[in-house]
Amino acid sequence: MNPQNPAQIVSGRVGMVGAGQLARMTQQAAIGLGVELTVLAESKTDPAVLAGARFEQGTPAEIEDLRRLASLVDVVTFDHEQVDPDWLAELEAEGVNLAPSASAKLHAQDKLHARRALASHGFPIPDFAEGSTIAEFDQFAAVHGWPVVAKAPRGGYDGRGVWMLEDRDQARELLATAPGPFLLEAMLQIEKEIAVMVARSSGGELAVYPVVETVQREAMCREVIAPAAIPERSAAAAARMATDIAGRIGLVGVMAVELFITEGGLLVNELALRPHNSGHYSIEGCVTSQFEQHLRAVLDLPLGETSLTAPSVVTVNVVGGNSGDGPESRLGDALAVPGAHIHLYGKQTRPGRKLGHVTVCGQDADATAKAARAAASALERGSS
Amino acid sequence: MNPQNPAQIVSGRVGMVGAGQLARMTQQAAIGLGVELTVLAESKTDPAVLAGARFEQGTPAEIEDLRRLASLVDVVTFDHEQVDPDWLAELEAEGVNLAPSASAKLHAQDKLHARRALASHGFPIPDFAEGSTIAEFDQFAAVHGWPVVAKAPRGGYDGRGVWMLEDRDQARELLATAPGPFLLEAMLQIEKEIAVMVARSSGGELAVYPVVETVQREAMCREVIAPAAIPERSAAAAARMATDIAGRIGLVGVMAVELFITEGGLLVNELALRPHNSGHYSIEGCVTSQFEQHLRAVLDLPLGETSLTAPSVVTVNVVGGNSGDGPESRLGDALAVPGAHIHLYGKQTRPGRKLGHVTVCGQDADATAKAARAAASALERGSS
Numbered sequence: 001m002n003p004q005n006p007a008q009i010v011s012g013r014v015g016m017v018g019a020g021q022l023a024r025m026t027q028q029a030a031i032g033l034g035v036e037l038t039v040l041a042e043s044k045t046d047p048a049v050l051a052g053a054r055f056e057q058g059t060p061a062e063i064e065d066l067r068r069l070a071s072l073v074d075v076v077t078f079d080h081e082q083v084d085p086d087w088l089a090e091l092e093a094e095g096v097n098l099a100p101s102a103s104a105k106l107h108a109q110d111k112l113h114a115r116r117a118l119a120s121h122g123f124p125i126p127d128f129a130e131g132s133t134i135a136e137f138d139q140f141a142a143v144h145g146w147p148v149v150a151k152a153p154r155g156g157y158d159g160r161g162v163w164m165l166e167d168r169d170q171a172r173e174l175l176a177t178a179p180g181p182f183l184l185e186a187m188l189q190i191e192k193e194i195a196v197m198v199a200r201s202s203g204g205e206l207a208v209y210p211v212v213e214t215v216q217r218e219a220m221c222r223e224v225i226a227p228a229a230i231p232e233r234s235a236a237a238a239a240r241m242a243t244d245i246a247g248r249i250g251l252v253g254v255m256a257v258e259l260f261i262t263e264g265g266l267l268v269n270e271l272a273l274r275p276h277n278s279g280h281y282s283i284e285g286c287v288t289s290q291f292e293q294h295l296r297a298v299l300d301l302p303l304g305e306t307s308l309t310a311p312s313v314v315t316v317n318v319v320g321g322n323s324g325d326g327p328e329s330r331l332g333d334a335l336a337v338p339g340a341h342i343h344l345y346g347k348q349t350r351p352g353r354k355l356g357h358v359t360v361c362g363q364d365a366d367a368t369a370k371a372a373r374a375a376a377s378a379l380e381r382g383s384s
Numbered sequence: 385m386n387p388q389n390p391a392q393i394v395s396g397r398v399g400m401v402g403a404g405q406l407a408r409m410t411q412q413a414a415i416g417l418g419v420e421l422t423v424l425a426e427s428k429t430d431p432a433v434l435a436g437a438r439f440e441q442g443t444p445a446e447i448e449d450l451r452r453l454a455s456l457v458d459v460v461t462f463d464h465e466q467v468d469p470d471w472l473a474e475l476e477a478e479g480v481n482l483a484p485s486a487s488a489k490l491h492a493q494d495k496l497h498a499r500r501a502l503a504s505h506g507f508p509i510p511d512f513a514e515g516s517t518i519a520e521f522d523q524f525a526a527v528h529g530w531p532v533v534a535k536a537p538r539g540g541y542d543g544r545g546v547w548m549l550e551d552r553d554q555a556r557e558l559l560a561t562a563p564g565p566f567l568l569e570a571m572l573q574i575e576k577e578i579a580v581m582v583a584r585s586s587g588g589e590l591a592v593y594p595v596v597e598t599v600q601r602e603a604m605c606r607e608v609i610a611p612a613a614i615p616e617r618s619a620a621a622a623a624r625m626a627t628d629i630a631g632r633i634g635l636v637g638v639m640a641v642e643l644f645i646t647e648g649g650l651l652v653n654e655l656a657l658r659p660h661n662s663g664h665y666s667i668e669g670c671v672t673s674q675f676e677q678h679l680r681a682v683l684d685l686p687l688g689e690t691s692l693t694a695p696s697v698v699t700v701n702v703v704g705g706n707s708g709d710g711p712e713s714r715l716g717d718a719l720a721v722p723g724a725h726i727h728l729y730g731k732q733t734r735p736g737r738k739l740g741h742v743t744v745c746g747q748d749a750d751a752t753a754k755a756a757r758a759a760a761s762a763l764e765r766g767s768s
Contacts, residue, residue, distance in 0.1 A: 008434055009730050011712040024415065031412050031435040034712050034728030034740075050392055051415040052436015287723055287745075302720040309693055309745070328395040328418050336686040339671055344418030346393050356418075361671075361693070 010036040012299040015069045016048070017060050018079035021345040021354065022275045022291075023048030025283065026079070029291035035299070039079070040069045048079070050346040063087045070096040075298050077253055078274050081109045082155065099202065099252040099298035100273045107249050108273040111183045112153040118268055121248050123241060126188055126260070126267050132180035137171040144186035150174060151183040162219065192261040193269075194228045195278035196242040199293045199303055200251040206243050207293065207303040209286060211235040214258070214278050220352070225369065226281050226313040230261065237266055245271065254279065254294045277317065277354070282306075284341045284359050285313030310361035312368040316376035318356040320349040327355050327379035334358065340375035355379075394420040396683040399453045400432070401444050402463035405729040405738065406659045406675075407432030409667065410463070413675035419683065423463075424453045432463070434730040447471045454480040461637055461682050462658050465493045466539065483586065483636040483682035484657045491633050492657040495567045496537040502652055505632050507625060510572055510644070510651050516564035521555040528570035534558060535567040546603065576645040577653075578612045579662035580626040583677045583687055584635040590627050591677065591687040593670060595619040598642070598662050604736070609753065610665045610697040614645065621650055629655065638663065638678045661701065661738070666690075668725045668743050669697030694745035696752040700760035702740040704733040711739050711763035718742065724759035739763075 011034040016023045019041035027048050030037040039048045041055040049055045056072065058065025060083045070076050075097045088102035098105070107114045118125050129140045131150065141148050148171065152161035164187075165171045174182070193216060197209040213228035214221045228235065242257040245268070256276030258269045279290035288296075288304025296303055318327050326349040327334075334342050337360075344356040358375040362368035395418040400407045403425035411432055414421040423432045425439040433439045440456065442449025444467040454460050459481045472486035482489070491498040502509050513524045515534065525532050532555065536545035547566075549555045558566070577600060581593040597612035598605045612619065626641040629652070640660030642653045663674035672680075672688025680687055702711050710733040711718075718726050721744075728740040742759040746752035 008429060009710055009712055009732060011715045011728065027436060028412050028415050031408065032725070032727045033715065034730055036434075045392060050420075052411060052438075054436075296719060301716050304719065305723055326393055328393055331395045331417065332685050335680060335688065339689055341416070343416045344395065346418055348393060 008036060010034055012036070012075075012295075013038065013073040014295060014298060015040070015073035015076040016053075016079050017066065017069065017076065017083055019046035019048035019053065019055060020079050021047045021347075022079040023053060024051040024345060025280070025289075025343070026275065026291045026294065027051045027053040029289060029295055033292065033295060035295050036073075038069065038072050040065060045346075047345045047347060060084075063090065066091060067094075067096075075099050077294070077298050078105065080274065081105075081272070083109075085109055100255075101250060101252065104249045104251055105273050107271050108255075110153050111151055111156075111270065112181065114271055115183065117249070118245070121245075123245065123268050124266055126185055126269065129184045131182045131184040134168065134172055134175060137165070137175075137184065138168060140184045141168070147187055149185040149187060151185065152178070153181065153183050188260060188262060188267075190260045190262060192228070192230065194230065194238060194259050194261060195224075195276070196238050196257045196259070197254055197276065197279040197282065197290055198242040198246045198251070198257065199254045199290075199297045199306075200246045201297040201303055202252045202300045205303050206246060207288075207306050208239045208243050209279065209282060209290070209306045210308055211238045212278055212281065218352070220317070220319070220354075221277050222317050222319070223369070223372075224278050224281050224315040225365065226285055226308060226315075229365070234261065234266060241266070241268060253297045254290050277357075280343070280357050281313045281315040281359055283343070285309055285315075285361055311363050312365040313359065313361050314365070314369045314372040315357050315359045316369075316372040317354050318344075318358065318376050318379045320351055320353040320355050321380060322351050325349070330379050330381055333378035333381070334375040337371055337375040337378065339371055342375065342379070344379075392420060394418055396420070396459075396679075397422065397457040398679060398682060399424070399457035399460040400437075400463050401450065401453065401460065401467055403430035403432035403437065403439060404463050405431050405731075406463040407437060408435040408729060409664070409673075409727070410659065410675045410678065411435045411437040413673060413679055417676065417679055419679050420457075422453065422456050424449060429730075431729045431731060444468075447474065450475060451478075451480075459483050459682050461678070462489065464658065465489075465656070467493075469493055484639075485634060485636065488633045488635055489657050491655050492639075494537050495535055495540075495654070496565065498655055499567065501633070502629070505629075507629065507652050508650055510569055510653065513568045515566045515568040518552065518556055518559060521549070521559075521568065522552060524568045525552070531571055533569040533571060535569065536562070537565065537567050572644060572646060572651075574644045574646060576612070576614065578614065578622060578643050578645060579608075579660070580622050580641045580643070581638055581660065581663040581666065581674055582623075582626040582630045582635070582641065583638045583674075583681045583690075584630040585681040585687055586636045586684045589687050590630060591672075591690050592623045592627050593663065593666060593674070593690045594692055595622045596662055596665065602736070604701070604703070604738075605661050606701050606703070607753070607756075608662050608665050608699040609749065610669055610692060610699075613749065618645065618650060625650070625652060637681045638674050661741075664727070664741050665697045665699040665743055667727070669693055669699075669745055695747050696749040697743065697745050698749070698753045698756040699741050699743045700753075700756040701738050702728075702742065702760050702763045704735055704737040704739050705764060706735050709733070714763050714765055717762035717765070718759040721755055721759040721762065723755055726759065726763070728763075
């Protein structure tokens, strides 16, 4: 029982590490189910706190703060990956109910770990190597040629922690500034990037969402198109991989599986063990949103239907520009676009920052995308 | 600027008098739009406060509390009708932006006022009279016969404030306990009860929702079936009446117009100038929910599309029984019903109290209703 409010009638108490837009939208879903969501927030102006989630002020960089959150709730989950894996294992040893578990979550926290695990289970992944020395970089380049892509195994997102190395001089330079190890990859010829959201409850029930296309610009996902315009066979294979991975790693909650379509076939790129930008379309576009599904899964409630509510669903992110007003000042322009579902995150505008998103559901893929882009660009117009 | 939290980035500040389930679901919609909702709540355990709306503790029975709410927001609106109309006029005279206005709101607060206004504008309504003396009751009964239905013009809801008088002895008895005046009506032969939600922004933009059938049991709405299975001509007439009334009374916000279908045609029964139980289906069942539409209207933002998202949408209320656990203890059973969208209000269970609702969207009216009833009855099973 939460001592702050003993009279509350709730269906379950969920703690979430992080209080960004994913926690904010989880709060919206929690209201309907009567679930009490408590977020670990660094600030009272974090998006989920502004949306009215209960909060414990604290940081995932302090294990005591994580412990305090855990003491208030039935299950602890995450709106990001930035938590020390060793601490998660420690909390679990103390009896904290983590969803996903520390060992499952590691597949989203450590890219090298994820690649090795996926490879060992036989999932198709891009060629990779671990590189900590210039000799290892040279060895990889000898097979795959320059440029080599080096990724920090931990901590990167939206293009951060990724280096495109044109030659061994740049590799030396990187090694001089950071110790490694790095995940080394070749430049891939990617035809399309796709993603699949899958949910698994602690009881083992599985639910997989439609396969979507993700359109990236400047290393950030800008558009999500559901369903992906790809052959049925590829979509079925991607969905099967997602559910297989969920079972293999013992997922609890939702997980986004990001894949590349290449000439050689499907390759699994990354896993995110939490609600994900590529699943925002599901709020209006699927019978059960990824946020409600995540709550159902971590509370071991029956999972919901994942089918699309319309033939075409498109989500476009709203990203901050270099100057100007935030998107809230242009809300009216965006709402004038017929069918535009607007989601603002209550964040201060900053260049390259995701400030919100727009989803449109429609009959025709082109018209739907056009409407979603129109509303998103109206919201972005204040900042340029 | 709200002094509690100067750093918040918001699209608009809306105050709501009342903090029940309507305010709770308005809070869900406010999160998406980046609107800051502040409710006037009597208790920290009111449904909207539990959902995380900002709140001012207070009661609509104190004009100072209403003033304090008004001082924090751009516009004041309502989740119920129980506010003194004279105070609303006073606040308006002081410069408070009420949506709807005091004079419009009166049509939902005073049944006699509403009937007279609707009659004077030529809308079809049930025969009625004002009755304060036994002579006036006798006069009405002489034309329409006994029983006579007497209604308190102000303060009643869900069957409260309504008396079925079998004869003049019962009329005398009522007059001895309460001074009147009463709204007197004959027993009507009602074929169907229907409702139409309409929205009007302060700029005059109008949006009307599909006509729904409302199924009452024990004077409480139990089911809402969208669209109503009635002739197209009747639906069009009802929608036209709703928009005409909205314009006539200068509505700002959403309004539910409740109508009877009788042998003699459509009759307008009551108006509710706020989000309404008969519009809950719109959360999943329409492109724009009544709650988002209400926020758009009171902030003079463009109104959203009102079309159905599926051929059939059915909402069933979850009502407390005489004993037992609350519905939150049966959440899993209800979520096991495919396609069931559950909304729990976080209220203590009490006999006859609305504790939540379930909506299902489907292809076929019978199957959709069956699924919604199954999920609602699973939630009610804990209390009997």
